[in-house]
Amino acid sequence: MTNNVNxxxxxxxxxxxxxxxxxQARGFGHVGxxxxxxxTLAVLYGAILRVDPNNPKWPERDKMxxxxxxxxxxxxxxxxxxxxxPYEDILTLNQPGTNFPSHCDRKKTxxxxxxxxxxxxxxxxxxxxxxxxxxxxxxxxxxxxxxDGELNEGxxxxxFMFAAAQKLDNLTVLIDWNKKQLDGFVADINDPQSFAAKMxxxxxxxxxxxxxxxxxVLRAIQAxxxxxxxxxxxxxxxxxxxxxxxxxxxFSNHSMTPKPEVIQGWVQILRDQIAAMDGGVFDA
Amino acid sequence: xxKIVYDGSLDPRTFKDVIGQTIIRLLESDPDVIYVDxxxxxxxxTYKYHQEHPDRAINMGVxxxxxxxxxxxxxxxxxxxxxxxxxxxASRRSFDQVFLSAGYAGNDITVIGTDPGVCAAFNGGTHMPxxxxxxxxxxxxxxxxxxxxxxxxxxLLPQLxxxxxxxxxxxxxxxxxxxxxxxxxxxxxKSIRLREGSDLTIxxxxxxxxxxxxxxxxxxxxxxxxxxxxxxxxxxxDVEGLLHSAKKTGAVLVAENHNKIGGLYAAVCEALxxxxxTPAACVAVEDEYGEVGPQDYLQQxxxxxxxxxxxxxxDLIKRK
Ligand SMILES: Cc1ncc(C[n+]2csc(CCOP(=O)(O)OP(=O)(O)O)c2C)c(N)n1
Ligand SMILES: [Mg+2]
Numbered sequence: 011m012t013n014n015v016n017x018x019x020x021x022x023x024x025x026x027x028x029x030x031x032x033x034q035a036r037g038f039g040h041v042g043x044x045x046x047x048x049x050t051l052a053v054l055y056g057a058i059l060r061v062d063p064n065n066p067k068w069p070e071r072d073k074m075x076x077x078x079x080x081x082x083x084x085x086x087x088x089x090x091x092x093x094x095x096p097y098e099d100i101l102t103l104n105q106p107g108t109n110f111p112s113h114c115d116r117k118k119t120x121x122x123x124x125x126x127x128x129x130x131x132x133x134x135x136x137x138x139x140x141x142x143x144x145x146x147x148x149x150x151x152x153x154x155x156x157x158d159g160e161l162n163e164g165x166x167x168x169x170f171m172f173a174a175a176q177k178l179d180n181l182t183v184l185i186d187w188n189k190k191q192l193d194g195f196v197a198d199i200n201d202p203q204s205f206a207a208k209m210x211x212x213x214x215x216x217x218x219x220x221x222x223x224x225x226x227v228l229r230a231i232q233a234x235x236x237x238x239x240x241x242x243x244x245x246x247x248x249x250x251x252x253x254x255x256x257x258x259x260x261f262s263n264h265s266m267t268p269k270p271e272v273i274q275g276w277v278q279i280l281r282d283q284i285a286a287m288d289g290g291v292f293d294a
Numbered sequence: 295x296x297k298i299v300y301d302g303s304l305d306p307r308t309f310k311d312v313i314g315q316t317i318i319r320l321l322e323s324d325p326d327v328i329y330v331d332x333x334x335x336x337x338x339x340t341y342k343y344h345q346e347h348p349d350r351a352i353n354m355g356v357x358x359x360x361x362x363x364x365x366x367x368x369x370x371x372x373x374x375x376x377x378x379x380x381x382x383x384a385s386r387r388s389f390d391q392v393f394l395s396a397g398y399a400g401n402d403i404t405v406i407g408t409d410p411g412v413c414a415a416f417n418g419g420t421h422m423p424x425x426x427x428x429x430x431x432x433x434x435x436x437x438x439x440x441x442x443x444x445x446x447x448x449x450l451l452p453q454l455x456x457x458x459x460x461x462x463x464x465x466x467x468x469x470x471x472x473x474x475x476x477x478x479x480x481x482x483x484k485s486i487r488l489r490e491g492s493d494l495t496i497x498x499x500x501x502x503x504x505x506x507x508x509x510x511x512x513x514x515x516x517x518x519x520x521x522x523x524x525x526x527x528x529x530x531x532d533v534e535g536l537l538h539s540a541k542k543t544g545a546v547l548v549a550e551n552h553n554k555i556g557g558l559y560a561a562v563c564e565a566l567x568x569x570x571x572t573p574a575a576c577v578a579v580e581d582e583y584g585e586v587g588p589q590d591y592l593q594q595x596x597x598x599x600x601x602x603x604x605x606x607x608x609d610l611i612k613r614k
Contacts, residue, residue, distance in 0.1 A: 104586050112586055125420070127417075164357060192336065194341065
């Protein structure tokens, strides 16, 4: 674990690289939403979560539910770097018989706390787990990642209302506000207006930060520990495809099938970035 | 009458293109047709049309239950709504809204659920509906079609939007084998005999039609003559066509890209049990959840192959 910002930046780049290498091995995948959330995953697995890769089901652990389950490649990269399984395993993404499917699956992948993929459903599951931990008297925290397009669904808002009514202060909701969903811009399709205002109105302790900055995400998550009696929301102002300029600039960057030389180029960019970074080797 | 041009080759056009084009043609020809989608327009090529005609092609975002309710409301306002999303979200994710807000409340809607069963491939188990037909069959008077090729799709969608009640089409987005010639006519409730035979009847729908026809060819080399029916019309089932064939062959094998519970096999068995008890068997998903992988791998994994049909057929005729 580390609070060192340089180490977390490097970890974020390594998560991006892992996600892209897994997608490269298969030839296609959910590129944009895996990249936008990499910095948050780096902060969670690098600095925040009390987990034990050797005992993934340890009941007292902190938990992470990635309700936008299609960010599986980034989650798998984070878990591999954390030491749950060998890095090479994630290169079986979506191959026959794999334990690394497009969407997160708790029955397949060690360290994945909840099965997700049908957007919206991870929210209630995470609220149920946070409530369960409290009822069991555990000192565990729940970190729930949701997509901005995913918040078109009604179910998350039912879950949020309930979580606030239950004063679930062991829950932190991380909204990946990357402005895009599958078909295009969130604001064009079903304009949610202000997530921050909505979460505040639902009774959440709410912050909005630059979500592709590990410093800001780290500080915001740490600030949650000081606030009692309310669940927490952090609106992550991110870029879909963050970290690879060409992906950021592509309109349709949700699920991509890049030419082999193109994705090889992205992988090389990330490798070069990592080589140029200090911060040492990430120590799980 | 449908004209059969099957030679085992792939349909030159993808469903993806034809689904989008057919919806757009209907929107252009009838001002009462309206199309709603849940953030999956780009998967059937309708996003551009939506940008040009946002009042005819409405993107609801990722809110399938809301979409079915809104479609019901649009029907009550005098529209003929077509709603599209992936099969699991068009069925289990929004079932009560389809059942009550559309069906029970008398609001007629047409639902297109893409990537049925193993066609969900790389999206994996969460996106893989082996139960959508079972759910829709339980909606009173619902119409359910499992589409064989693109000619069938573009011919039937215009008919379907004029039918009363809840209508559900399950259809892939890639290419199936080409079976029907341009200009073929199809009738809801009327199956199509693709091959004549006397030893058993293979009843198939969707992607399994191609497997069934290939299996019938292999069986004929073994001296077993299989009749093949394309039962794209799961509800209403073509009971007359089924019984006619079952009485002749004395054995019925159903091949479907769905759980064996609640789908075409169940519908066929229910009809046979009442009218003309006949030995039956199925090639279908054996009550399992889906998983991730290429479609050909998944067909092997769940036994949805011509080889499996041949094997089950050989066992079945021993029970005659
Ligand atoms: C219930 C449901 N409906 C539709 C889909 C198909 N789908 C997968 S991702 C996606 C868009 C999600 O957008 P967003 O939540 O913004 O994700 P991100 O931008 O972080 O990738 C859609 C519509 C799904 N997985 N689940
Ligand atoms: Mg988004």
